Structures are given as C-alpha cells and as structure tokens.
Amino acid sequence: MKETVNKQQNSTEGMEDFLPINGTDYVELYVGNAKQAAHYYKTAFGFQSLAYSGLETGNKDYESYVVVQDKIRLILTSPLHGGTPVGAHIDKHGDGVKVIALWVDDAEKSYHETMKRGAKSFMEPTVKEDDQGKVKLSGIHTYGETVHIFVERKDYHGIFLPGFRKWETEYNPAPIGLKYVDHMVGNVGWGQMNKWVDFYANVMGFTQLLSFDDKDISTEYTALMSKVMSNGNGRIKFPINEPAEGKKKSQVEEYLDFYEGEGVQHIAVATDNIIETVSALKNRGVDFLRVPSVYYDTVLDRVGEIDEELEPLKNLGILIDRDDEGYLLQIFTKPVEPRPTMFFEIIQRKGAKSFGKGNFKALFEAIEREQELRGTL
Ligand SMILES: [Fe+2]
Numbered sequence: 001m002k003e004t005v006n007k008q009q010n011s012t013e014g015m016e017d018f019l020p021i022n023g024t025d026y027v028e029l030y031v032g033n034a035k036q037a038a039h040y041y042k043t044a045f046g047f048q049s050l051a052y053s054g055l056e057t058g059n060k061d062y063e064s065y066v067v068v069q070d071k072i073r074l075i076l077t078s079p080l081h082g083g084t085p086v087g088a089h090i091d092k093h094g095d096g097v098k099v100i101a102l103w104v105d106d107a108e109k110s111y112h113e114t115m116k117r118g119a120k121s122f123m124e125p126t127v128k129e130d131d132q133g134k135v136k137l138s139g140i141h142t143y144g145e146t147v148h149i150f151v152e153r154k155d156y157h158g159i160f161l162p163g164f165r166k167w168e169t170e171y172n173p174a175p176i177g178l179k180y181v182d183h184m185v186g187n188v189g190w191g192q193m194n195k196w197v198d199f200y201a202n203v204m205g206f207t208q209l210l211s212f213d214d215k216d217i218s219t220e221y222t223a224l225m226s227k228v229m230s231n232g233n234g235r236i237k238f239p240i241n242e243p244a245e246g247k248k249k250s251q252v253e254e255y256l257d258f259y260e261g262e263g264v265q266h267i268a269v270a271t272d273n274i275i276e277t278v279s280a281l282k283n284r285g286v287d288f289l290r291v292p293s294v295y296y297d298t299v300l301d302r303v304g305e306i307d308e309e310l311e312p313l314k315n316l317g318i319l320i321d322r323d324d325e326g327y328l329l330q331i332f333t334k335p336v337e338p339r340p341t342m343f344f345e346i347i348q349r350k351g352a353k354s355f356g357k358g359n360f361k362a363l364f365e366a367i368e369r370e371q372e373l374r375g376t377l
Contacts, residue, residue: 017232018113019205021102024181024236025151026066026073027267028099030089031337034078037095038065040336041074044284045344046176051160052167055080062086065167066160071180072269073160075099089145095337097264099149100142100184102236107152111138117203122147132158140203143188143196143240144262176280177271182347183228183237183355187255187265193225193242200229200238209237209353213244216357219364222246222377228355239355241265248377251367257376258339266332268345274329275308277346278316287334289370290317291362302358303327307350321358326351332363340374 031037041047047067054063061084064077077098079087089098104110108125115121123139133156139149151161159166188196200206206229213225223244230237243250255265271277282288296314300306303322308329313320318331329348335341347356356363371377 017205019104019110019231021104021231021233021236023071023103024184025101025103025149025153026075026099027097027181027184028064028075028077028101029095030086030093030098031076031078031095032090034063034065034076037076037078038067041067041076042171043173044281044286045069046173046178046280046284047072047074048172048175049167049169051164053164057163057165059163064164066164069175069178072178093145093259093261093263094339094341096259096342097146097184097267099139099147100264101149101151104150104152105154107136107138107150110150110152111140114140114203118199119203123149128162130158130162132156132162135161142199143186143192144259146186146263173284176284177273177277178269178346179272180270182268182270182345182349183239184267185226185239185241185265186262187241187252187259188262189256190243192262193227193240196240197227197229200240204231206231206236206238210355212357212360216360219246219361219368222248222250222364222368222371224250224252248368249371251364251371254371254374254376255341259341264342266343266345268330268347271346271348274318274331274346274348275312275316277348278318278331279312281333281346282316288317289332289334289363289366291319291359291366295319295362319356319359319363321352321354321356323352323354325353328352328354328356330356330359334370340370340376 047069050068051066053059062077064075066075111125119140122141125138128135135156136152139147141147209228209230211227223246224241225244226239226241228239241252243252299320303320318329321328327350331346333344335343
C-alpha cells in the first residue's frame with residue numbers, strides 16, 4: 001500500500017510555464033432540463049442565480065442558466081429543439097460535464113501552445129463582444145467528448161460572458177459555504193490512463209502529483225488505478241482513473257458503461273466548514289454515500305488528533321484522512337442524475353494535499369453496496 005508521491009517538480013522546472021492557468025473559469029453541464037437543474041443546484045447546493053442565455057437573449061438553439069457560489073460557476077445547458085449536438089450528447093451520455101473551462105490571460109497563446117504539442121482543436125480562438133467588453137475563447141478536446149475551453153476575460157466587465165444577461169430571481173436560497181473547485185476526476189477506458197496522463201503532461205504541461213495502483217485502490221471485489229495531474233500553480237488538479245481487473249465490475253467500468261464513454265466522474269468542491277456545509281446539503285435533500293459506523297471506531301487511531309469533534313462527523317458520515325502535511329475531511333454524494341455516473345465530493349483541507357487514499361477501501365465497499373442494489377456489480 002504505497003502512495004507514490006512525486007514531490008520533485010516536473011521536467012519543465014526552471015522553464016516558463018507555457019500554459020499558465022489562473023483557475024477553473026466554469027464547468028458546463030449538458031442536461032435534459034436546464035431550468036429544473038438550475039433550481040436543483042440553487043435549492044440543494046446553495047448556488048446563486050447569475051446569468052441566462054436563451055430565446056430572450058436571441059439564442060434560438062439553447063437555453064443556459066449560470067449559477068455561482070463563491071468561485072464556482074456552473075452552466076446548465078439544454079437544447080430548444082431536436083437535432084442539436086447538445087441533444088445528441090445528452091442522448092448518448094445522459095446529463096454530464098461537457099466543458100471544463102480554464103481561466104487564462106491569453107486564450108490565443110493557450111490554444112497555439114497546446115495545439116503545437118498535439119492537442120485536437122475544439123474551437124479556434126474566437127472573440128465575443130458586447131457593450132461590456134470582449135472575451136477571447138479557444139478550446140481543445142480531452143478524454144471522451146469532454147473539452148477544455150480557455151477563457152480570456154481581462155477586457156470584459158459584464159456579468160458572465162457576451163451572449164448572457166443577468167439572471168434575476170426572487171427565489172434565492174442561501175449559499176452553503178462551497179468555495180472553489182478543488183479537483184475534477186476523469187474516468188477513462190481500459191489501458192487509457194497513461195495516454196491521458198501523457199496528454200496532460202506533454203500537451204498541457206501538467207505534472208504528476210500522485211499515483212495509485214490497483215493494490216492501493218481495491219477491495220475484495222473491485223479495483224481501479226489513478227494518477228493525479230496538476231498544473232504549474234496547483235490550482236488545477238485532474239485525477240485520471242481507469243478500471244482494473246477485480247473479481248467483479250469496477251465502479252469505473254460501471255461509469256463507462258452508463259456514460260457510454262469516458263467523462264467526468266466527480267467534481268470536488270471545497271468548503272471551510274464541512275460540518276455546516278454537509279448539514280445544509282442533507283437538510284436540502286442531497287444523498288451521500290455512507291460507510292459503516294465501525295469506520296469511526298478506529299479512524300482516530302489512523303489519522304491522529306483533529307480539530308473537530310468526532311460525533312458530528314460520524315453523524316454526517318464525513319470521512320477523515322491524513323498525509324505528511326495535514327489532514328482532510330471529505331464526503332461523496334450519490335450520483336446526481338438517473339445514470340450512475342457523475343457525483344460531487346465535498347472536501348475540507350486542513351493542510352493535506354492528497355485525495356483521501358486512507359478512505360478508499362471503506363468508500364469503495366460503500367460504492368459496491370450501491371452497485372449491488374443496481375445489479376451492476
Ligand atoms: Fe476526489
């Protein structure tokens with residue numbers, strides 16, 4: 001059970017970062033009913049109404065709602081008629097993440113630097129303008145049908161992007177303390193992990209932080225492998241999972257079957273107070289995976305002293321793990337759409353920079369119990 005930590009920075013150390021990224025700009029989900037999805041993310045997750053695009057703004061093909069909580073922006077997009085690429089995406093994959101948008105200072109340079117290193121183009125550099133200024137966008141493909149859009153917004157002062165107007169609502173449930181996207185995990189096919197690790201290393205200049213093999217991430221029945229890629233300043237972290245052989249079906253394989261391809265498995269969002277945040281999420285009807293309560297009998301022997309009382313963590317089902325630099329608290333929702341595909345992680349870091357390896361076994365046994373109920377184990 002060895003966690004391979006690559007503390008040495010990548011081979012580009014001392015060299016200029018050819019793809020500087022300021023942070024996650026937004027995450028766009030293609031969904032069957034954007035209006036109802038926006039209501040769900042407001043009501044259940046505490047997002048706030050931000051921007052809207054649709055018939056009233058001259059968009060005849062799609063309706064999009066943008067919701068925001070601190071630094072996290074989600075776009076929820078549905079088609080307004082048949083025969084659209086968005087509709088085809090939803091038909092094949094169900095609701096899921098299409099765009100992981102990255103905030104950059106130079107969308108044109110981001111495009112050319114990644115293209116010359118082998119990226120596949122999704123959108124050539126494009127300027128969008130309105131009376132609030134201009135935004136430059138460009139985009140490349142990543143795993144499955146997922147894409148990265150580079151967003152350069154230094155010359156823009158509007159609410160979100162040109163083409164959107166402010167979305168004003170009277171129904172505004174309170175935020176619940178979600179702060180920023182901590183990491184986003186991709187599930188890729190059998191034997192594809194290293195291909196996508198190489199893509200993030202070579203095409204986007206990312207470094208490998210950690211790797212887990214199937215001996216780390218396995219239970220009696222199911223297994224997966226994972227490597228974590230991070231950009232230069234550490235603000236973007238993308239773990240990449242692939243299934244591994246076990247006695248029964250890996251959770252990654254179940255995802256690939258139901259998503260009908262590779263895609264985003266979970267969005268991890270950070271909070272400064274996980275007890276308050278998860279209490280609010282539960283009160284608002286969000287379902288979480290639960291580990292058996294015996295987990296809490298021994299967890300403090302494993303992780304040592306923590307600032308929080310154990311009892312509320314146990315009541316809420318929050319998991320704890322420690323690495324060399326500190327500890328972390330985390331919990332995972334059940335999938336948030338009919339197919340057992342994408343879910344959310346809520347994470348509070350108290351020094352730890354890792355991803356909760358100590359919880360993998362208990363967690364995957366909890367997932368297996370869910371798979372068993374679905375008949376997909
Ligand atoms: Fe995670």
